Each structure stands twice: as structure tokens, then as C-alpha cells.
Amino acid sequence: GQLCCDGPQGVLTLALRRELRERKEEILTFLHAAAASWDSSEPLQPISRAEALSLSFAQQRLWLLGQWEPGGWVYNIPAAFRLRGALNVTALECSVNEMVRRHETLRTSFNAVDGDPVQVIAPALTLKLSVVDLSDLSDSEEREATVKRLAREEAQRPFDLVEGPLLRVTLLRLEEQEHVLLLTLHHIVSDGWSLGVLFRELAILYEAYCAGKSSTLSELPIEYADFAVWQRQWLQGEVLDSQLSYWKGQLGSGVPTLELPMDRPRTPVETFHGAQQTLVLPRDLSERLKELSRREQVTLFMTLLAAFKVLLHRYSGQDDIVVGSPIAGRNRAEIEGLIGFFVNTLVLRTELSGDPTFRELLGRV
Numbered sequence: 001g002q003l004c005c006d007g008p009q010g011v012l013t014l015a016l017r018r019e020l021r022e023r024k025e026e027i028l029t030f031l032h033a034a035a036a037s038w039d040s041s042e043p044l045q046p047i048s049r050a051e052a053l054s055l056s057f058a059q060q061r062l063w064l065l066g067q068w069e070p071g072g073w074v075y076n077i078p079a080a081f082r083l084r085g086a087l088n089v090t091a092l093e094c095s096v097n098e099m100v101r102r103h104e105t106l107r108t109s110f111n112a113v114d115g116d117p118v119q120v121i122a123p124a125l126t127l128k129l130s131v132v133d134l135s136d137l138s139d140s141e142e143r144e145a146t147v148k149r150l151a152r153e154e155a156q157r158p159f160d161l162v163e164g165p166l167l168r169v170t171l172l173r174l175e176e177q178e179h180v181l182l183l184t185l186h187h188i189v190s191d192g193w194s195l196g197v198l199f200r201e202l203a204i205l206y207e208a209y210c211a212g213k214s215s216t217l218s219e220l221p222i223e224y225a226d227f228a229v230w231q232r233q234w235l236q237g238e239v240l241d242s243q244l245s246y247w248k249g250q251l252g253s254g255v256p257t258l259e260l261p262m263d264r265p266r267t268p269v270e271t272f273h274g275a276q277q278t279l280v281l282p283r284d285l286s287e288r289l290k291e292l293s294r295r296e297q298v299t300l301f302m303t304l305l306a307a308f309k310v311l312l313h314r315y316s317g318q319d320d321i322v323v324g325s326p327i328a329g330r331n332r333a334e335i336e337g338l339i340g341f342f343v344n345t346l347v348l349r350t351e352l353s354g355d356p357t358f359r360e361l362l363g364r365v
Helices: 015-023 024-039 055-067 089-102 139-154 193-210 224-234 235-252 282-298 300-316 358-364
Strands: 076-084 108-113 116-121 130-133 166-174 178-186 319-327 343-351
Touching: 015 024, 055 108, 055 116, 055 224, 076 139, 076 193, 089 166, 089 193, 116 224, 139 166, 139 178, 235 343, 282 300, 282 358, 300 319, 300 343, 300 358, 343 358
Parallel strands: 130 166
Antiparallel strands: 076 178, 108 116, 166 178, 319 343
């Protein structure tokens, strides 16, 4: 019957604390109902590996795309990290292989049985850390150009979903105390959240092995394959019907395509020659946006999304704006520490007709 609330310093204002107290019963009722909707499903627990293991819905999407366009590298997840200081290469290789042992998804490949994809988990897998020595390149500009070239080539090298492994690790040696670690995974076994898990655990393992100790990480209670089977069992029947009914109501038919004015026509074939734009908002503006969000009882994400939709509306002249936003897809505590493909794309549709004020639009968002 207690309500415990925590947040960054300054977020829980006196007014917000007072409202939480006044609406405590309403909030608890909501939280219990939300928990019940999940608790009605089967618990997430280890399953037998003796039978064929189905893919999660997310994995099935990528497997299908892989059959459609085999040999592609678009769904590679590359990462490059510069390491400065003395490096124990043996400890690093041992750390990588302990990660492979811990997380079944790093030992997983994918095959088809009677046309249906299944997960194939290798009982053991040892990766050899590939070391490329660039210390002979005395010119620093040439060396950096070589690093970028090798990183790009590694990122664009396809994986074989059938043969595996779907993880590659390469170490570029620039000097005695400077290295670049290139790590590439296929998206079907990983996502952005997973990289955080991987590097956090890799750092813990590396520190332990450098000190001559064994792993201090506790064994995982479940693995990604357990989640995939659980998801299949949960998302069916009434649960699936309610999900489909909701999205059919939200999206209906004829979801509009955003027609932005461009200086050249779209290519008939995807080239994937995209880019990303990054901007930093001034601190003063950020604080005022946060204050506006608190005043309107919305999240900062909602406020920024509303502003983005205004921008798209102004450029396109369209009133029905649909935006896709990636979400982590990790809504159970058991899967927080797993490496795997959980991410999904949420469709956010907003009607901007009727010349609303920004406050009105924010309410719609």
C-alpha cells in the first residue's frame, strides 16, 4: 500500500510531491492494473534447449530481411573505441570469450527447419582476437586514415546468419600504449542497450583478469532464447487481438507518407547513404523546456516531439504527421541485463489540423 517515488535532484518539486500524495490511491490503482496485465502472462524462466527454439518477433523480422537481401551489412552494429595506456591483450581476449560464454545470443546462429527459422546455440565458442599492427606507420595522418579505412571495411563486412559467429572483435595496435578496439555485431543478436551491457561487463571482467582473479559476475538466470519462447507464448490469443485492435484503431488504413520538399527526387532503390544531424540546445533553453514540460504535466520527450512535428508540418503543409521512434523494448526486470535484440519502433501519430496553439498540440501529443 505504499508508494515509493525517486527521481533526479530537483525533479520532485514540492508541488509534485503534494500532487503525488493527493493522488496516491489513483496512482496505486493504475500501477496495480498495469502490473496485472503483465503478471497474467507466464513467468519468464529457463526452458529446455532440447527442442527447436523459435525466434523472437524482432529476430524474425531481420531473418526475413536477410533472406530477401542476403549478404548485406546494413544491420551490422559497429563500434570503435580508442584505448590508451598499457593493454593486457590476453586478459582482453579472455574477457571477450567469457562474455561469449555468459550470453548465449553471442553463440547463436540461425537456420531454417522446414522453412521456419530456428535459433542454433553453439554449446561452446572461442573467438580469436584479431590483432592488426599499425605501429610501423610513422606518419600520424596516414595511420589515422588507415584506422578509419579498416573500421569502415570491418563495419561493412557481412555476417553469415547460418554459419556465425555474429560477433567480430579486432584490435588495431597504433603504439605500445594506444590501441583501437573494433567490435561488430549483427543486429539480430544485439541492440544499442546491449552494447551498454557488453562494455560494462567487459570492463569488470578485464579488471578481474588483469588482477589474476576469476569473474565476479553472477550467472544469468535466463537467456535471450528463454525470452523469445516466452514472447511467442504470451503474444497470442486475446493479448494479440487486443494489441492488433489498438494499432488498427490508431493507424487505420492509408497512413500518410511525409512529403518534404527536397532538392532532388528520391532514388527508386534504397542506397542507405543517409546521415545524422546532432545539435546541442543551450542550457538556458533546456531549463525553460523542462519547466514548460513540468507546467503542462508532460515529459520533455513529448515537448520536443511536439516541436519536431510543428517543424515537419511547416515544411510539408500536412496536418497528419506520423513519426517513428525507437524504444528499448525492455519492460521486464529479468531482461534488463541481457544481450539481445529487444528494440522496436513505436509509431507516434498526431493530428495538427484546426490551427491549434502549441499548448493544444502538446495536449494532443
